[in-house]
Amino acid sequence: EAEVAQSPRYKITEKSQAVAFWCDPISGHATLYWYRQILGQGPELLVQFQDESVVDDSQLPKDRFSAERLKGVDSTLKIQPAELGDSAMYLCASSQGLSLRSYEQYFGPGTRLTVT
Amino acid sequence: DAKTTQPPSMDCAEGRAANLPCNHSTISGNEYVYWYRQIHSQGPQYIIHGLKNNETNEMASLIITEDRKSSTLILPHATLRDTAVYYCIVLPTGTASKLTFGTGTRLQVTL
Numbered sequence: 001e002a003e004v005a006q007s008p009r010y011k012i013t014e015k016s017q018a019v020a021f022w023c024d025p026i027s028g029h030a031t032l033y034w035y036r037q038i039l040g041q042g043p044e045l046l047v048q049f050q051d052e053s054v055v056d057d058s059q060l061p062k063d064r065f066s067a068e069r070l071k072g073v074d075s076t077l078k079i080q081p082a083e084l085g086d087s088a089m090y091l092c093a094s095s096q097g098l099s100l101r102s103y104e105q106y107f108g109p110g111t112r113l114t115v116t
Numbered sequence: 117d118a119k120t121t122q123p124p125s126m127d128c129a130e131g132r133a134a135n136l137p138c139n140h141s142t143i144s145g146n147e148y149v150y151w152y153r154q155i156h157s158q159g160p161q162y163i164i165h166g167l168k169n170n171e172t173n174e175m176a177s178l179i180i181t182e183d184r185k186s187s188t189l190i191l192p193h194a195t196l197r198d199t200a201v202y203y204c205i206v207l208p209t210g211t212a213s214k215l216t217f218g219t220g221t222r223l224q225v226t227l
Contacts, residue, residue: 004159033214033215041217042203042217042218042219043160043217048214103150103162103165103213104162105160106162107158107159107160108159109157109158110158
C-alpha cells in the first residue's frame with residue numbers, strides 16, 4: 001500500500017539554527033498538507049498545497065517558516081531560525097485533491113523536532 | 117466549520133464494543149462528520165465519515181442522530197491495537213478541506 005514518506009524521523013537542533021523537513025506524498029495526490037502537533041494537542045494545519053500552489057498558509061509563521069512544492073510532487077518545510085517553541089511533531093499528509101475521495105487524508109509518520 | 121465536543125478519555129475492555137461519542141450541535145446541512153484516530157507516535161488515520169445515514173466499514177460503524185447534533189463511533193470488538201486518540205471532525209466535503217483537530221478522546225483498551 002502506498003504511503004506518505006517523511007524524513008528525517010527525528011531532528012534535534014539548537015535554537016537559531018535552520019532546519020528542514022521533507023515529504024513525499026502518495027503518487028498522484030494533488031493536495032499536500034503540513035501540520036504541526038504540539039505534545040498533548042491535535043495537529044494544526046500550517047500550509048496546504050494544491051499541486052504547486054499554496055491554497056492556505058494562514059497559520060504559517062511566515063517570518064521564520066517557509067514551504068515549497070516546486071514541481072507539485074514532494075515538498076520541503078523549512079524553519080529559520082528555530083525557536084524553543086517550535087519543538088513539536090511535523091506531519092505531512094496528502095489527498096487526491098478535488099475528487100470524491102478528497103476527504104481522506106493520508107498521513108506520514110511525522111518528524112519529531114526538538115529545539116534545545 | 118462546526119465545533120465538536122468529545123470526552124477526554126475512555127476505557128474499554130478488549131473484545132467489548134467501544135462507543136465513542138461526539139457532540140456537534142452547530143453542524144450545518146452540508147457538513148459531514150469525519151473520524152480519524154492517531155495511534156501513539158504515528159500520524160492520524162482516516163476511519164469513517166457520514167452525512168446523516170449510519171455508515172459501516174471494515175474498521176467501524178458511525179451512528180448519527182436524526183437531528184445530526186451528535187454521533188457515536190463504534191468499534192464493535194475493541195483490541196489492544198485500537199488504543200489511540202480518536203478525533204471527531206466536522207467539515208464540508210467535495211473539496212480538499214483542511215482538518216481542524218480538537219483534543220479528541222483517548223481510548224485505552226485493556227485486557
